[in-house]
Amino acid sequence: MTPSPSEITPQNAPPVWSDGVRELLARRPVFDAHCDAIARAVDLGDDLAERTTSGHFDCVRGAEGGLGAWVVVAWVDPARDLERSFDRASEMFAAAHDLAARRPDRFRIVGNAEELSAAHDARVVAGIPGIEGGHAIEGSIDKLHWFFERGLRVMTLVWNNHLPWIRSCDGGAGADIPIGLSEFGRRVVAELNQLGIVVDLSHAGERSFYDALDATSKPPIASHSGCMALHEHPRNLTDDQLRALAQHDGVAGIVFHPGFLDADARREEMRVRTTNAYTSIDMSGNREQAARGFLEQQRVMQRDARPMPASRLVEHIAHAVDVAGIDHVGIGSDYDGIQRTPQWLESASSYGTLAELLVRRGFTLTDVEKVLGGNMRRVFETVTGKGMAAHAAQGLVGAAGFARG
Numbered sequence: 001m002t003p004s005p006s007e008i009t010p011q012n013a014p015p016v017w018s019d020g021v022r023e024l025l026a027r028r029p030v031f032d033a034h035c036d037a038i039a040r041a042v043d044l045g046d047d048l049a050e051r052t053t054s055g056h057f058d059c060v061r062g063a064e065g066g067l068g069a070w071v072v073v074a075w076v077d078p079a080r081d082l083e084r085s086f087d088r089a090s091e092m093f094a095a096a097h098d099l100a101a102r103r104p105d106r107f108r109i110v111g112n113a114e115e116l117s118a119a120h121d122a123r124v125v126a127g128i129p130g131i132e133g134g135h136a137i138e139g140s141i142d143k144l145h146w147f148f149e150r151g152l153r154v155m156t157l158v159w160n161n162h163l164p165w166i167r168s169c170d171g172g173a174g175a176d177i178p179i180g181l182s183e184f185g186r187r188v189v190a191e192l193n194q195l196g197i198v199v200d201l202s203h204a205g206e207r208s209f210y211d212a213l214d215a216t217s218k219p220p221i222a223s224h225s226g227c228m229a230l231h232e233h234p235r236n237l238t239d240d241q242l243r244a245l246a247q248h249d250g251v252a253g254i255v256f257h258p259g260f261l262d263a264d265a266r267r268e269e270m271r272v273r274t275t276n277a278y279t280s281i282d283m284s285g286n287r288e289q290a291a292r293g294f295l296e297q298q299r300v301m302q303r304d305a306r307p308m309p310a311s312r313l314v315e316h317i318a319h320a321v322d323v324a325g326i327d328h329v330g331i332g333s334d335y336d337g338i339q340r341t342p343q344w345l346e347s348a349s350s351y352g353t354l355a356e357l358l359v360r361r362g363f364t365l366t367d368v369e370k371v372l373g374g375n376m377r378r379v380f381e382t383v384t385g386k387g388m389a390a391h392a393a394q395g396l397v398g399a400a401g402f403a404r405g
Contacts, residue, residue, distance in 0.1 A: 002111060002205070003042070006310070011346065012182055012198075012229050012343075014196075014310075014344040014350070014353045015344075015353065015356045015357065015360065016356075017352050017353070017355070017356050018359065020359065020365050021352055021355045021356050021359060021365070021368075022352070024066070024355060024365055024372075025065065025351070025352045025355065026066070026227060026371060027066075027280050027362075027369075028063070028066055028067065028068035028120060028123065028125075029066055029068060029369045029372050029373045029374065030065060030066045030067045030068055030069075030331075030351045030372045030373045031068060031069045031070070031330065031331075031372070031374075031376040031377050031380070032061075032062075032067065032069070032070040032071065032331060032332065032333050032335070032348075032351075032373075033071050033154070033200075033221060033223040033251075033253040033330055033331065033332035033376050034071055034130075034132075034202070034223040034224035034225065034253060034255070034332035034333065034334050034337070035057055035070045035071060035072070035073060035333060035334070035335045035336060035337070035348075036073045036075055036132075036334065036335065036336040037055060037056070037057040037058065037072075037335060037339030038072050038073065038092045038095050038096055039074075039075065039092060039291070040052075040054070040055050040336060041092075041095040041096075041098075041099065042091050042092055042095045043288050043290075043291035044153055044288060044291050044292070046058070047099075048099055048107070049099060049102065049103035049106045049107055049312045054344070054347060055295065055298070055335075055336045056072075056298075056333075056335035056338075056341065056347050057335040057347065057348045058348070059103075059107050059125045060106075061347050061348045061349040062107075062125055062349070062351075063106075063125060064348075064349040065347075065348050065349045065350055065351035065352050066351050066352055066372070067125055067348060067356070068119075068120050068125070068126060068127060068373060069110070069116060069120075069125070069126035069127070069199045069373070069377070069380075070125070070126075070127060070128070070140055070378075071118070071128045071129075071130040071154045071332075072092075072096045072109075072127045072128060072129050072130060072222065073130045073131075073337070074088075074089040074092035074129070074130065074131050074132065074136065075091050075131075075132040075133060075134045075157075075159065075337065076099060076133060076136050077134060077228075078089045078133070078159070078161040078165075078270030078397040079133060080287075080290070081204060082135060082161075083281045084135045085133075085135045085138055086096065086136060086138045086140075086143055086405065087234050088136075089131055089147070089291055090147075090150075093129055093147065093151065093152075094240070094335040095219055096109060096127055096129055096289040097109065097150070097151070097153070099127075099344065100127065102122070105124065106124060106338070107124065107127055108122075108124045108125070108126055109127050109128075109151050110126045110127065110128060110129065110130065110153075110190075111153055111304070111384065112196070112381075112385065112386060113380070113384055113385060113386070114386065116128075116380065116381065119148030119226050122310065128151075128153050128154055128380065128403055129147075129150070129151040129152050129153060129154075130152070130153065130154035130155065130156070130200070130223075131147060131152060131154075131155045131156065132156040132159055132164070132200075132203075133156060133158060133159030133161070133203070133339065133361070134155070134157050134158055134163055134166060134188065134278065135159070135161060135163055137188075138290075139163075139164065139165070139184070141187070141188070141191055144188065144191060144192075144195075145195070145233075146246060148195045152197055153196070153197055153198060153380070153383075154198040154221075154223070154285050154380075155192055155197050155198070155200060155203065156200040156201075156202055156203060156223060157185070157188070157189075157199065157200065157203075157204055157212060158203050158205075159203050160203060162177045163177075164177070164178075164182065164184075165178065165181065165182040165184040165185035165209035166178065166181055166182070166185045166205075166208050167179060167180060167204075167205040167207065167208050167236040168203050168204065168205055168207050169203055169204060169206070169235060169236075170234065173205075179205075179207045180205065180207035180208045180210065180211035181208055181211035181215060183210060184210075185211070185212075185215075186211070186215045189212055189215040189216050190215065191215050192216075192218075193216055193218045193267065193383075195381055196382070196384040197215050197234050197384075198218075198219075198221055198379060198380060198383045198384075198386060199218065199220040199221070199223045200210060200220070200221050200222065200223045201213075201221070201231060201245075202221075202222045202223050202225045202235070202253075202332070203235065206238075206241070209222075209244075210244070211239060212366050213244055213245075213248055216248070218383045219248055219249040219250045219251070219331075219379045219382055219383060220245065220248060220250045221250055221251045221252070221253060221379055222237055222241075222245060222251075222252045222253060222377075223249070223253045223331030223332040224254075224255040224257075224333070224334045225237050225252060225253065225254070225255055225260070225332075226254060226255055226257075226260045226261050226316050227239075227242070227254075227316045227323075228263070229319060229320045229323075230262075230315060230316055230319055231232065231260065231261055231262055231263055231266075232263075233259075233260050233266070235255075236260060236341040237252060237320075238278075239323045240329075240342075242320055242323045242324040243323060243324060245324060246324040246325050246327075246328040248380070249328075249382070250328065250331045250379065251328050251329065251375045251376055251378075252320050252328060252329055252330070253329075253330045253331055253332030253376065254316050254317050254329065254330070254331055254332070255294050255318060255332055255333070255334050255338075256314065256331075256333040256334055256335070256340040256341050256342055256345055257315060257334055257337065257340075257341075257382050258305075258308035258312070258340060258341070258342055261316055261342075262306065262308055262314050264308075265305075265306075265308040268306050268308075268351050268360065269282065269307075269340070270302065270306055271337070272300065272301055272304050272305045275300075275304065277300050277304060278297065278300050278304075279295055280299070281293050281296045281300065283297075289293060289314055294339075295354050297339050298339050298340065301339040301340040302339075302341070302346065302384065305340055307342075307343035307344060308340040308342050309342065309343055309346045310343055310345050310353065310354065310357055311357065312338065312342065313342050313345070313354065314354070314357050314358060314361050316350065317329060317331075317358065317371060318361060321367075321371070326367050326370055326371075326373055327370060327378075328375060329370075329371055329373045329375060330360065330370075330371060330372075330373065330376040331372060331373075331376075333345075333398075335347075335348055351372065354372075355368050355372060358371065
């Protein structure tokens with residue numbers, strides 16, 4: 001179990017940040033390519049511009065950890081909302097725009113390289129709207145454009161649920177699911193390229209991954225994955241996939257989820273899920289009740305599972321760098337989309353601890369800056385270029401205005 005504050009000793013306390021790391025974090029270098037916190041704003045009314053007491057992420061804790069930008073992920077749970085995927089995702093986009101309108105001093109939606117730089121210069125946390133799972137566009141290029149006009153700049157092509165136009169990394173695909181990308185799937189990738197939306201390949205099946213690389217003319221990312229060589233999990237990337245990303249000037253964002261990073265950690269999570277403390281959590285009811293249930297799952301999992309050392313995350317980063325090169329590795333924490341984190345990385349205020357561990361591993365501060373965010377920022381700036389500014393989306397949010405049919 002995770003030690004209580006009274007049990008923390010010099011041996012299991014997080015490392016003290018060095019002066020060099022503190023100076024680096026003061027420049028707000030972190031670009032977190034995958035964070036699910038906006039759902040808390042929709043379902044629980046959490047104000048992410050303030051310090052919150054639940055979940056992993058808010059802009060205050062992020063700024064303390066050196067956060068400059070995060071991908072504001074709209075993930076639609078297909079088990080609950082598949083038939084209204086577009087509407088559900090649009091609610092999360094609306095919440096992001098509301099946050100930006102209410103607290104421009106702490107959060108700003110950005111849509112291109114110029115806006116990202118302006119937010120950084122103003123020391124305001126930049127938010128880049130993203131979609132996790134192509135089911136949100138409901139098979140419609142028009143709906144893809146609708147999201148783009150409201151700030152969409154990163155799209156994870158598929159989540160774990162297979163789609164008629166792309167196979168995920170999960171099993172159980174029927175005969176009606178393509179082995180990789182269908183022709184419509186290739187059209188989606190081409191449209192993303194034309195609009196200036198980053199193609200995200202996490203969750204994609206292996207054939208889908210390579211089909212998307214073949215279809216894209218812009219650098220892609222895999223926003224939140226681990227290394228298959230260190231833990232054989234379907235969500236992780238093989239060394240060949242890491243090298244292929246690098247050959248396309250892309251970036252692999254290493255995820256913080258212990259179950260993706262370590263076999264023992266995955267078994268430990270499976271054990272906790274059989275305990276009464278976990279199984280007694282009520283996940284039924286309305287969306288607010290389910291969201292509170294997920295927070296309770298987080299609390300129980302973080303408390304009762306044997307901690308996975310943050311050094312294991314560092315091992316995945318180091319392996320990815322060895323295979324793909326220092327210019328092609330970043331981070332995608334999956335904060336608020338995972339039930340627990342590595343030890344010492346329990347919230348967005350902890351990015352600096354990861355930086356310190358990378359320095360102690362032998363990374364230079366220049367290389368740490370690339371991993372924490374410089375590489376992801378490069379891809380974002382390359383893909384979006386001088387595209388439509390996100391502020392042009394003001395006043396457009398709201399699915400009710402979409403012409404269906």
